[in-house]
Amino acid sequence: MTKHLISLAAMLALAAPLAAQEEPQGAPSPNEIVEQASAEEWIAIPAEDLLVMTLAPAADGSARKVVIQLMSAPFSQGWVENIRTLARAQWYDDIAVNRVQDNYVVQWGDPNYDNPESEGAAKPLPDGLRVVGENEYVANVIDDDLLARHRYADPYSGWTTFIEGWAVGSKQESLHSLEYQAWPVHCYGMVGVGRNYSPDTGSGAELYTVIGHAPRHLDRNIALVGRIVEGMEHLSSLPRGTGALGFYSAEETDKRTPILSIRAASDLPEGERPAFEYLSTDSETFARYANARANRRDPFFIVPAGGADICNIPVPVRRAGE
Amino acid sequence: MTKHLISLAAMLALAAPLAAQEEPQGAPSPNEIVEQASAEEWIAIPAEDLLVMTLAPAADGSARKVVIQLMSAPFSQGWVENIRTLARAQWYDDIAVNRVQDNYVVQWGDPNYDNPESEGAAKPLPDGLRVVGENEYVANVIDDDLLARHRYADPYSGWTTFIEGWAVGSKQESLHSLEYQAWPVHCYGMVGVGRNYSPDTGSGAELYTVIGHAPRHLDRNIALVGRIVEGMEHLSSLPRGTGALGFYSAEETDKRTPILSIRAASDLPEGERPAFEYLSTDSETFARYANARANRRDPFFIVPAGGADICNIPVPVRRAGE
Structure with a gap:
């Protein structure tokens, strides 16, 4: 009997234990x-690198929490600071998921921002946000371990590697240099900052996450600020929008998922702080x-x-x- | 006004038309x-290469149809034939989506197959199914245009290319040969045949599609038989299963999505046949x-x-x- 249950589960096996004699x-x-x-x-x-995003409960009443790990230095720190400012000002409370484009992104923000139907109703942004531009899409790294690193051939950027828990694309300054350029890459579940045409227009008030095949053409073109470490399924399974680019159209605004709050874990009471490790x-x-x-x-x-x-x-x- | 609406939509712009003077x-x-x-x-x-899968209507009563394009020769034809046999025998009617694993696959089949809870209730398979094995995961191709082809460097298989509308991994027999091995690759929306540990155990009765980042490690390890060309969102947005490997657990069998039917387009009345082109x-x-x-x-x-x-x-x- 056990054999058969495991046998079904093993069809696209990942780690299914079989009875020892059958393994x-x-x-x-x-x-x-x-x-x-x-x-x-x-x-x-660190607790200050974790954000807890609480969505409105699901239709069946179950809670939906999403935990985001913010990017560590030297990457995207201008935007990461803005996000902490926005969270601390409780600015994200009562915004919504406005866009779900299949095999691409889920995006959340103020539905009244840049929206001609409800102009004037947009939330004012808090003071103290930095304007961060394209020069921060890429970091210069000097790394004594560079030559010892595992590097992976990559059709996008020559090679990729991991730095302190993050997947990065990179470009060596010269063959014998320990200096190189590195930038975070758009893998599934990564979180980035929506922007307009000008590269410095993303404040951190509008965020997205990748829900499909890695859209690596966005690397170095838009800021990545973290990744989802728990609750991804609450975003990836949302109904797709039928408007342009997967935005919910004017006829389906009821599909927007309300976001009740986003808080830095370090701002939560000690008993409510999630703790993660990589x-x-x-x-x-x-x-x-x-x-x-x-x-x-x-x-x-x-x-x-x-x-x-x-x-x-x-x-x-x-x-x-x- | 128009400017602002487009401006929001352009945040992760794909093809947003702007007013000419602003472009x-x-x-x-x-x-x-x-x-x-x-x-x-x-x-x-061709109509015989299209399958129409009709899911039970959504909670709001809306119809859910998924159209699958079957793989063309020389790839996976043994399984493709089995799938046509199963569809013609109406074997797929009243099976269900049993597995939804985030960033991996959605899988459908007979929930009573290989299930100790309901053994004996499994549907008998129709006559005439072939047993197809690992030698058909890869095809040998002789191609006069080989040297003119666009080829893409690839971390998995050396290089990849497109053959008659399909993305394939490939390996040249020798530098000056026009003969090479080629195999379809696991991109988002590709459809494959679930199997057990033995490579010849997948009949085509159990199918899956990719709903996340391309799991290319499955290439040459499992049969790909087609891709979803319409209605992908009806599968990719299904609730994730909480059991092992994303199967719906015994407590959530109500989350299984019933499949009302799967038909080859060529078996549908002429007025109901979908027509697609690539x-x-x-x-x-x-x-x-x-x-x-x-x-x-x-x-x-x-x-x-x-x-x-x-x-x-x-x-x-x-x-x-x-």
Whole structure:
């Protein structure tokens, strides 16, 4: 009986344990490798880098919370600071998800902003927001470990790598230099700042997340400020908008999902603060995990791919203490 | 007024027309290039290669139809034939979507198959299904145009290309050979055949589609049989399952979406047959489109990527006569 249940679940197997005597020969899966990581290989995410976004409850009354990890230095810090300012001013309270475009993005903000139907009703932005421009889409990095790093061939930017838990595209200044340019890349679940045509028009008041295949053409063209580490399914499963670019049309504004609040975890009472950690991308376990993502040798697989694109090597993140 | 509406819509601009006097300078977007294709560059999809899957109506009563284009020769034809046999036998009627795993797949089949809770209630399969194995995951192709083809560097398989409207990974037999191995790749919206551990266990009765970042590690490990050309949003927005691998758990079987029927378009009355066409991947317009996907020069963009992975160059498909 157990055999049959597992057998169904294993159809597109990820990490399905079989009864020992039936287990096909094979190496551990990527998830099994991560489970074997030592406690020291996990790095705590600071509370000020976590945002809790509370959506209105679902139709069945169940709660919908989304946790976002903000990008760490040296990337996008101007926008990250703006987002902290907006959260602390409670500016995000009572905005909404206004756009859901299939295989692209979910976007949330003030539905009255830039909207001719309700001009004048837009919320004023708080004081203290910085104007951040295209020069901050890319960071200059000097890195003594550069030559030791795992680098991945990439059709977009020559090569990609991981820096402190983030997938980045990069360009070396010269062959023997330890200096390079790096920028975060648009993988599934990454969070970015909506903007208008001019690159400095995104304040952080309008945000989006990727819900489809990595739209890497947006890299270096728009600011990434973080990623969703819990509750992604509350956004990715929202009904698609039928207006231009997946915005909800005037006939379907009732499909907008209200956002009750967005708070920095560090501003929440201690008992309500979520705690998360990520697997160090410099750890030995991460290297084994990434290798296994690129070369699946666990039982289901016949032909290892021999490579992977960086967005198919998601950085493991989990609740602390699990 | 118009300006402001467009301005919101352009935040992550794809192809937003601005009033002429306001239009920033720039090249046409990929979608604008496709709109300029000549009628001869579009290729009709045969009715026997289209499946219409009718889901139960949505909660608001609206119809949900999904159209699948089956893979053309030389790829996966054993499974494609099985799927036609299953559709003609009306075997798919009253099965269900049983699995929705975020950033991975939606999977449908007989919920009683391989299920210890309801063993014995599984539908018997029709006669005439072939057992197809791993030797058909890859096709050998001899192609006089090989050296003229657009090829894309790829971290998985060395290079990728398009053959008759399908994205494929490939491996040349030798540098000067016109013979190569090719296989379809797992992009967003591709449809494949669920299987058990043994590679020849997928009949075509259990199917899945990709709803996240391309899981290219599945290439050459599982059969791809087509892609969704309309109605993808009815699958990608379904509630995620909370059981192992995204299967709906025993407590949430009410979330399964019933499938009323799957029919080959060629078996439908003539007035009900959908008609679709795809942009020839050998056409000049497709080459311009692919180049623009890899190097966005339309107004929103600052830095062209300089490349793209093949799953970020979706083949344009549209209803015929539009």
